Amino acid sequence: MFGRIFIYKFKALIRSHWLIGWNFLFPLVLATAFSLGFGNLIDDDPISFHTMDVGYVAEEDSTFLTVLETLSKSTDEREAVINLHTYNSEKNAKQALADKEIDGYYLLDSEDIHTTVSENGIVSTTLLQIVKDYKNFQTTIKNIAIDHPENLESAVELMGSDLEIIKQHSFGHSNSPYLQYFYALLTMTSLFGSWISTFTLQGMCANMSERGKRFECAPGHKFKAIAAGALAGILIQSASNAVLVIYIVTVLKIDLGLNLGLILLITTLGSALGITAGTFMGALLKKPVLLVAVPMTYAMLCSFFSGLMVASIKQYVQYYVPFLNKINPGAVMSDSLYIASNYGLTREFYQDITIMIVIIIIHIILSGVILRRRNYASI
Amino acid sequence: MSNIISIENLVKRFGEKIAVDHFSLHVEEGEILGLLGPNGSGKTTTINCLLSLLQYDKGDIQIFGKPMSPDAYDIKSKIGVVMQNIAIVDTLNVYENVDFFCGLYINDKKTRQQYVEEALEFTGLTEYKKYKPKKLSGGLLRRLNIACGIAHKPKLVLFDEPTVAVDPQSRNAILEGIRKMNREGTTVIYTSHYMEEVEELCSRIVIMDHGKNVANGTAAELKASLKNRETIRIGIPNLSDDIIHQVKEINHVYEAVRDEDNLLIRCDGGEHNLVHILSFLSDSNIPFGHVSTEQPTLNDVFLAITGKELRD
Known part of the structure; x- marks a missing residue:
């Protein structure tokens, strides 16, 4: 039947x-x-994901910088997600943004990570996603920093390559x-x-x-x-x-x-x-x-x-x-x-x-x- | 004769409304049972309960001596159903439709082929077997609907209004086909709005109203149960109240009324009523014209029992 x-x-x-x-x-x-x-x-692929220039201003040390450094490295599988530029003050970062030297910047203070971009679009989505991904891993990173500080860098690098932003977008493909x-x-x-x-x-x-x-x-x-x-x-x-x-x-x-x-x-x-x-x-x-x-x-x-x-x-x-x-x-x-x-x-x-x-x-x-x-x- | 169907005290409620109210029915092997009832009387609900398409609140249903249930496949394999609405696959041709539905019952390919051919022959569709349903007339579609329901040679077939919107030729073919199936041993339950069909076809009739079995018997038995057994119509040019009054005094006349220039006389039984009435008119020197008599119909029975016309 x-x-x-x-x-x-x-x-x-x-x-x-x-x-x-x-x-x-x-x-x-x-x-x-x-x-x-x-x-x-x-x-022509005009809006494909390509490496972005991103500024970084921090008042104190943070594991977030290690994550950004990981993202700024090229691998066999992808190009670098960001070109990292560090600034010692927000004023300098703002100026760089105005001069179109960077696509956006992060400002870290004691409370939070603040993201500034020149315009909404792929750049803002990507930069915000990086922060979000980082926050998902933050607790784990802090625990490693306390318990096994010697492994911190490799752990962050590992997590950096596991970020959603990497999985979701084809940088340089x-x-x-x-x-x-x-x-x-x-x-x-x-x-x-x-x-x-x-x-x-x-x-x-x-x-x-x-x-x-x-x-x-x-x-x-x-x-x-x-x-x-x-x-x-x-x-x-x-x-x-x-x-x-x-x-x-x-x-x-x-x-x-x-x-x-x-x-x-x-x-x-x-x-x-x-x-x-x-x-x-x-x-x-x-x-x-x-x-x-x-x-x-x-x-x-x-x-x-x-x-x-x-x-x-x-x-x-x-x-x-x-x-x-x-x-x-x-x-x-x-x-x-x-x-x-x-x-x-x-x-x-x-x-x-x-x-x-x-x-x-x-x-x-x-x-x-x-x-x-x-x-x-x-x- | 053994009982093919046995329904005892069936009750089906839809919320507060009782659709079937302690309904009992027994159908014997070889019968053609006519199930009559006005719209909303519970016929279709009863049939759906009978086929286990609908769960009921109370009662007992047995078919072929076994309790009926949704997975009583041995019982289902002996039942054929011909729905009121056409139940076929539009995109399959006539042969494929019959083969598809027959295939739900018959696995053996050769047997199925033979049954399908016989069903097509039986319904007069052989020459249309390559036709798609949309190319068929209403009558032929009805015949296809029937062929799909009976191709597997069931022992019991339920026909639900199979002749609605069918031309007289197809209707006769359908009725003759049902008679032939019955002669070959198939038990039939037949619902229809057409009294004359039911009267002509069915060996027994059950009338349902408000979910109950309100009358049960052969057409002759049901008619005999009526008070009005004969209606006589006589044209009388100078019809007076006095004449009407005198006619009412004649034996077996229980009602005499004026209908324009006619006198309508209803008799409750007895023999030679017409002779007695005409003798009275002649003896009284009352001139009269045309004379006609009418026997009660099934519709009169239905009207008397349910208070409604069947086609209402």
Whole structure:
């Protein structure tokens, strides 16, 4: 029965006009629009992260200076994040800022670290993020300074290389931040799989349609049937992603910075994420009218916060609500593409992949629990 | 004959409202049971409880002698359901639709192929098997809906208004098909708003109102339970109150009323009522024109029991 349901669900889905339109054609249209909008900027890369000149004024010694010194060193993996300039007074730092010798400066007093920049944007976001990262490590650093002062420098250096700002941005790498739009687009397309699931589930649940009623009157095991439908959905969504990737790479001639196999692997995982999210929604929702609206809103919101419309939104979220970037499937998926393209298969990449798998498992477990409890259809 | 369905004291509440109120029903093997009731009488709720699509508050439901539950797959495998609304997959063609739903019951490919072909033949859809549903007329869609519900050769089939919005030709084909299935041993529960269909098709009729079983019997038994057994209409040009009064005195006449130039006479039983009335008019030298008589219909029964027209 599993195989037959899979085949028929696959046939039913692939012949649906709305699915071809939204899941296959719409992403191609968006990709074309992105390409027309800033395709040629990708090579020029005008806002890529580059080493910033940063001033430092301190009234007393601080481990923060050690962190800044760590960030001012180049490594094999990246260029220096900052060029550090030390000043003996804020007046001198201000003057340097006015003369555009530096992009911003830090002022340390006994109470706090104050950040001053000439204008808001990437520089301010980055400098503020460095302070935030430092504060996250501050307690640990202080403890090391008291217990093992001889290890302080190496510990700070280690922490410096583990700062979020390093993980999030590609300092000196050739990939353009504009690629973020395409990663977000792939994310959106994958999450569009969610309404494939709700559509599939609609035909299997008696409280949602007459077809569902007929389906539930049949002697088949519901979970097997839903799994067969989900598998058909993942296959179709993965095909949609493959079409999009091939279109971007071969027709639009945009290098996504990753090999095709890896992109398809990530987008297939993303498709599974979208499909299982849709199954969860279908299990949760009782009104058929919500079965399109909710997954669409979900896909668009997740994609928006992963940088589909405004690329820097992810950095803002990272600064103000970093946890959101770890639970937003869209942000996690686009992040995995970004990290893989800029740094390769690093620990952070595997962390993102793990988060995606965990979200998929959570969706499956929750859907199973809800559907199992719903023994009766409650029409 | 054994009981195929046994419902005892079924109660289903939706909040404060009681949709099914201590409803009991027994359906014997080989019956075609007509389930009638005005809108909101609890028919669909009862059927949903029967199919375990809906949890109920109280009562006991057994099908084929076993308790019915959502995972009673052995029972479900012997039941076919034909919904009131079309329940098919729009993007699959006629053959694929029947094969898909039949496949939920029948695993063996060869058997399934044979059953699907037979269901298409049975519903007259063989020549349309490659058609997509949107290319079919309303009548053909109804037939497809039926084919999807019966292809697996169930022992019990529930038809919920299968002939709504169907042309007379398709309706006759559907009714004849149901009769044929029944002759081959299938037990049928049939709900419809069309009294004449129910009367023509069903071996027994149950009338539901306010969630209760308010009447139960063959069409003849139900009609016999009515006080009004015969309505006689006579055209009398000079109809006076005196004539009406005298007619009321005739044996078995329980009501005589004026309807424009006609006299409407309702009799509560007895034989040769018309002969007695016409003899009285002749003997009294009262001139009369056309004469007609009407037997009570199922709708009269329904009206008398529920106080509503079925199509209300």
